Amino acid sequence: MRLLLPTAIVAGLFAFAAFAQPAPNLNPTGNLAPPPKFLAKDLLGLCEGPEGSARLAGCLRYLQAAVAMYEMAVAESKDMTWFCAPREAPSALLRQQFVEWAKENPDQIGQEAIQAVRLALTDAFPCQGD
Structure with missing residues (x-):
């Protein structure tokens, strides 16, 4: 059971990556080129x-x-307290918080999406005592 959740999450991220990114390109040597970074502006x-x-x-x-x-990482390491989004937070609320943050921080949307999500949710859902 403990391995089922991480496996499902990783499978979901791979499925999303396949959906969000174009088919892989070959570089001039005929090898697969690394996929482009998924940036905050893309999200x-x-x-x-x-x-x-x-x-x-x-x-x-x-x-x-x-x-x-993030929740899985926190369960493994109690020292992480980037954000404290309510477990029941609807995805529409997460979206709203991210979009508002991105529009208020246009200088940040060139960074990788996962870092921008962390910053947006840290602003929106600070942990007690932060």
């Missing part, structure tokens, strides 16, 4: 997708997976 583009769209669904899944991974 913002998904999160601003119309209701019911595949883009918006990708945004919500990414945010849910990020929170789930």
Whole structure:
């Protein structure tokens, strides 16, 4: 059971990555080139997708997976207190917080999406005593 959740989360992230990224390109030597980085501006583009769209669904899944991974890491290391989002926080609330943060911090949207999510949720859901 303990291995089932991490496996499911990793599978979900891979599925999202396959959905969000174009097919891999070959570099000039014929080898697979590393995929482009998934940046905060890319996630913002998904999160601003119309209701019911595949883009918006990708945004919500990414945010849910990020929170789930964080919660799993916290369970393993009690010293991590980046943010304290309520366990029951609906994905729409996570989306709202991320979009607001991204629009208030346009200088930050060039960084990797996972770091931007951490910063946005840290601002939105500070832990007690922080």
